[in-house]
Amino acid sequence: MKRFFRNKNFTVGFILSLIVIIAAVISLIWTPFDANRMNAKLRLQGPSWQHPLGTDQYGRDTLSRVMVGAVNSIIVGLMTVAIGLSVGVLLGLASAYYGKWVDETIMRFSDFLFGFPAVLTAILITSILGPSMINAMLAISIFYIPVFARLTRAVAMLIWEREFIVAARAAGISEWKIAWRHVLPNILSTLLIQGTIQFAVAILAEAGLSYLGLGTQPPHASWGRMLNEAQTYMSLSPWMAIFPGLAIAWAVLGFNLLGDGLRDTLDPKMVRIR
């Protein structure tokens, strides 16, 4: 652990991300106010002792909503990376192991997905399936599959050639067991690094979709949605537009730095794939 904390990126990223996670966990049991409770008398207030981040157009407490929004962002980050990882790793392993037309098909398919304008496709998917947080997560994870598939393939191909795999094969262990027991543990650190970076990207993407009204639906708090509402009241209450955006930048910076720190410590030679 000491090795990690000697890296500045990791330390700063760890602290920033930890604060987001703590805020999210606390919000599950306690928030300063009910995040959805409206109060017409307290509309569009600036920061005060009672409401440190002010209130929105319905008099809801912004701090409570930013805290609840953190849960939202963490769920989106976790789920999209989980879907992208599980499908991507399977495809990547299959691609590296079978080679030939399987490899060619999977890789051309991922080229094809990479070529598509991501924002537009995500908007289309959420429009077809209906705007909701789950559909936004699906739309984001589709683009994560080729990222993890390519990464897994590239690293797995190197490991597949190593002596200990040849030895395992000679011992008569089945190919999928080799992949699961010997190849996967060796590419775990690479996947962890990329997973952290994609986690940050997912927070940004969900915020964008929610800003357009295609992600998390009201009255649930989401940082992107809060910014959309803030824009209407910008001249009356500029604070509304500042704190949710700050929360997004804070969380993304935290997880980006964490990913960079993990890469510097675990795998200095790895090229960052974005």
Added chain:
Amino acid sequence: MIRYLIKKLITLLILLGLVSITVFAVLFVLPGDPAQIILGINATPESLATLRAELGLDKSFMGQYAHWMGNLLLGQSQQSIHYKMPVYELIRDSLAVTGPLALLAMLFALAISLPFGIYAARHQNQAGDVVVMVCTQLGLATPEFWFGILLTLLFSVQLGWFSAGGFPGWSTDCWGSLKALLLPAFALGVIRASILTRLTRSSMLEVLSEDYVRTARAKGLKERTVVYGHALRNALAPVLTIMGLQLGQLLAGAIIIENVFFLPGLGRLVFNAIGQRDLPVVRDIVLFMAAAVVVVNFLVDIAYAVIDPRIQLE
């Protein structure tokens, strides 16, 4: 070179074909019957059936695809259901906003990233380099639409220098139109500059450690000549590649920023059309945007092969 070009061109055509089928298939399952949307909820089944036949909606999947592609290749654009005008005219008008917006954004990105990237590389690990790298990390973490909102807050709401959104139109007010694009282009440009600055720095560092640079220095050339005359040209190749890719993505991906600034560009047009279930508009614009990305990627590949002839051999 010609063999390479032909090979790339064939791949481009196959990709474009695949893209068109995918776009068509995805929109084929989009809920909502265009005939019902045009005629409203009081339409009789007979009039609906007639209109469906007119629009070619009663044909099979492949039949409808062939109808659409045939019309496109013949240069006949469908009518928009909502705007009641040919889709290509809508695309042309909104491209007059999105095109200059994307170019301006890339200009901003280039104007920021080149000097800062070169500076950071020349002063590696010094205070200036650290400041530049911290700024790029902040840029990478900032959502561009939030940055756009902050710019509006400062320059429109507080200082009143710019309007908070909207677009007067090139023919009505040329200077006003350019002004309307400055803030959104800057918001897009700064975020992209974060990536480009990092890339310029790392590419420059790599080139500066090469033998020919050492030779140039050993010859007694001035540092300025070594950096700008010898190293920069080679360091720029990867930067230009990423810039090209970013430009392609910008043509298709300025949707959110166009919404922040209420710009009548391609992104906003397609976003509204999706909401209005204006299928002909959605289909043609999505195809146009996807094709723009594919074609720009193709041009970048070709440009790269011209800059670095070794690529043609791979």
